[in-house]
Amino acid sequence: MRLRPITATFILGITILITAHAAASAQTITATHTYVMGDNDSRNDARRICFLEAKRKVLEKAGTYIESSSEIKNFQLSKDQINSYTAAVLSVETVKEDFSTKNGQTTVTMTVKANVNTADVRKRLAAIVADRGLQEKIAAQQQQLKQLEEQMRALNAKLGTDTGAHTGAATANSARPSAIQDWLARARPLNPEHSDKELVDFWIQTYGLRQERDVVLGQIQDLENKKRTAVQRITAKTGLIKKYIVRNMTAEEVIGILGPPQMKDDYYGNYFYGEKWICFSRGVVHGVGKRVDCEPDELAK
Secondary structure, three states, X not given: OOHHHHHHXXXXXXXXXXXXXXXXXXXXXXXXXXXXXXXXXOHXXXXXXXXXXXXXXXXXXXHHHHHOOHHHHOOOOOHHHHHHHHHHHOOEEEEEEEEEEEOOEEEEEEEEEEEXXXXXXXXXXXXXXXXXHHHHHHHHHHHHHHHHHHHHHHHHHHHOXXXXXXXXXXXXXXXXXXXXXXXXXXXXXXXXXXXXXXHHHHHHHHHHHHHHHHHHXXXXXXXXXXXXXXXXXXXXXXXXXXXXXOOOOEHHHHHHHHOOOOEEOOOOOOEEEOOEEEEEEOOEEXXXXXXXXOOOOOOOO
């Protein structure tokens, strides 16, 4: 009976150590960006652009944090690779958003966060490192993202150029004739030196630039979603292995469930999926593990 308090203390000590280790491996990283709205920006435009810049900042900070982790150093990845892969394995969410106006200038300030669990990131990076095709796909998508971001900044610069015409309270967000007339009614008192034709030409140019920018922002979001989906599809196979792969299954049956392996070991003939190796003996599955020889074996006996 006297042993119970000792056992309880021992278990409590283990629990504290595990909790401390989990806390040490997780980090919440934040970043803030302020976007100054131009005459041709709607609040939704400003919100999307501000989030994009804040997200870029937080992912750069997360990449630096991940690069310094001892769990990641063994992968021998370049800083550019880590930054690129970080965007594919982390989710970013808005913590705070604030619109304010001072001296006639409206700004939106946005704070975002990314939760970085180094153990989870290590697993996802391992899946990327093991899959040459996935690496090439992410690299190509990252190059496209850079080009689209440069295109968006160029469009922002054009929309922010002083054309000599003042837009009034807001730029119309549709090309309906009635919208143009409404906008003209606001713009005429502010621009008595400009004819209606000059104002309409300015409106059409601005509307076209905004439409182009909306398309670019949509393409950026689509590419980022594809990057995350590609990584999630690979790492999800770990769950499929645990659920469906059993001893004495043939290689053909494994491929039928999981698809072609990310990597195949030439010496053992074993398959790698996500973060697990599936080991074969005499043509059938005999084990699953994190090592190429599947030791220790994680399959149920």
